[in-house]
Amino acid sequence: QVQLVESGGGLVQPGGSLRLSCAFSGRTFNRYSMGWFRQAPGIEREFVATVSWSDGVTYYADSVKGRFTISRDNAKNTVYLQMSSLKTEDTAVYYCAAAWARGSVITSPSDYEYWGQGTQVTVSS
Secondary structure, three states, X not given: OOEEEEEXXXXXXXXXXXXXXXXXXOOOHHHEXXXXXXXXXXXXXXXXXXXXXOOOOEEEOOOOOOOEEEEEEOOOOEEEEXXXXXXXXXXXXXXXXXXXXXXXXXXXXXXXXXXXXXXXXXXXX
């Protein structure tokens, strides 16, 4: 059974930066594509970024493109989300997710089999 544990959330001022981490355990990490999603109160969970298992291809939501960077360290079984130039509208609970050996770009939550518990990111002055 895959387990995902996010960390790194917190309170940050607009324009600031945070790095989220997601530790993966229980299966072979490098056979899973990894994604980050977020959910704000009253809003459906939305795709943020993904990195593929096979070739490391990354893909981003338009709302975060150029500000967020997803990366993975297969030696540490960890995926990261570096967030910069944060805006108040980035405030949400951020979740990491794992999808077994699928294609390069996976943006639908229903295509991910495993989810972490989430970490709160609050952008406020």
